Amino acid sequence: MLCQWLLDEDRRHRLWIKNVPDSKLTSDCNKGYVKVKQIGTNPTSIDNVDIAKDQGVKLKPGHILYMVNKLYPYTIEFVRGSGQSDSRDQQKKGASKRPHENSQNKSIETKCSKMQSNDVLDVNKSADDTSSEQQQHSSQSAVGHWSQGLKVSMQDPKMQVFKNDKVVVIKDKYPKARYHWLVLPWQSISSLKALRSEHLDLLEHMYEVGENIIQEHSTLSKAKFRLGYHAIPSMSHIHLHVISQDFDSPCLKNKKHWNSFTTEYFLDSKDVIDMIKIKGSVEVKDGTSELLKSPLQCNVCKVQQTTIPQLKEHLKKHWT
CATH class of the missing domain: 3.30.428.10 (HIT-like)
Structure with missing residues (x-):
């Protein structure tokens, strides 16, 4: 099962998974992680490491979040939503180029x-x-x-x-x-x-x-x-x-x-x-x-x- 948060560089998003009220997920798309907080009794873990009650742990792309005794595995993926960041990309385009846009002939x-x-x-x-x-x-x-x-x-x-x-x-x-x-x-x-x-x-x-x-x-x-x-x-x-x-x-x-x-x-x-x-x-x-x-x-x-x-x-x- 894949939970997907669309990339929004201006806001943080919070998600409570339906029917699983034991964890609270707060995604910070600008920083590239999801904060997982254990708030209930059902155990939650990341990559087989249990999260203690009231503890907050950062979930990053590639890690697996297990909910309710590992019955519900989730992964996260940050993707660009259509039209969400186009204007920002256009603004950045003229200001500076990213590393991948450099010519291959340029020096290290x-x-x-x-x-x-x-x-x-x-x-x-x-x-x-x-x-x-x-x-x-x-x-x-x-x-x-x-x-x-x-x-x-x-x-x-x-x-x-x-x-x-x-x-x-x-x-x-x-x-x-x-x-x-x-x-x-x-x-x-x-x-x-x-x-x-x-x-x-x-x-x-x-x-x-x-x-x-x-x-x-x-x-x-x-x-x-x-x-x-x-x-x-x-x-x-x-x-x-x-x-x-x-x-x-x-x-x-x-x-x-x-x-x-x-x-x-x-x-x-x-x-x-x-x-x-x-x-x-x-x-x-x-x-x-x-x-x-x-x-x-x-x-x-x-x-x-x-x-x-x-x-x-x-x-x-x-x-x-």
Whole structure:
């Protein structure tokens, strides 16, 4: 069953599902999520995680909302209603172009200068502060909210560098290092929270594919590579980052970009696999989002730097 809220950039909408008076749903289309509040006795859950009474949880595209002991599964999808945002689009058209409208011949510096500043979702902030990696929304070719952008990119032959019957590897649209790819399964898995023991073979295959990609490019980079997942990603559909540790990219622009890949916010692929083997699921520690505010620290020598430009200048000593 699909509950669908039409995109309205000026208003918030509230929905009480008929005959299910135990939950209240408030959708904020401008920020791209639905706030679910448990108000009755019948249990409600998101991706098999129960919501406590009077607790409010954000439901994002790709997640599944279960009502009344999982009898009623719902998903959400943000779509543009006909005529609702045409005038606004016309106003924006002359003012500035979105990243996807840039010419393919323009440099990566030009692309990155027009994207948003954050790379991951900080649970203490709104979805407006989302990733540059996540600015993969396209008004013509993409369908739905920007958080579904990976599902569009993984189908794009121009983005693909490898694929088989289980996974596809694409170039990160806004790389945070000289070499940055994403390994995505064809199987629909919304996030780390949805992983279970039956996904072990797939996770190990994703790791092997990532290792093969590294082997193909290891002779071109002095820096090491890492394979891992963001603990709290903002893009729906699970994806494994394969990234060189030089972090030499104009798309790496702020502290959150840096800390999302150099602190425990970035979970090593092997650690995720081991966690599934032992516990049957992935647990994210409380306070993980606070890691994004950590001081800027060199990932090689651990010397702290004050600003991103200073950090980048410092990194040159290690990789040039």
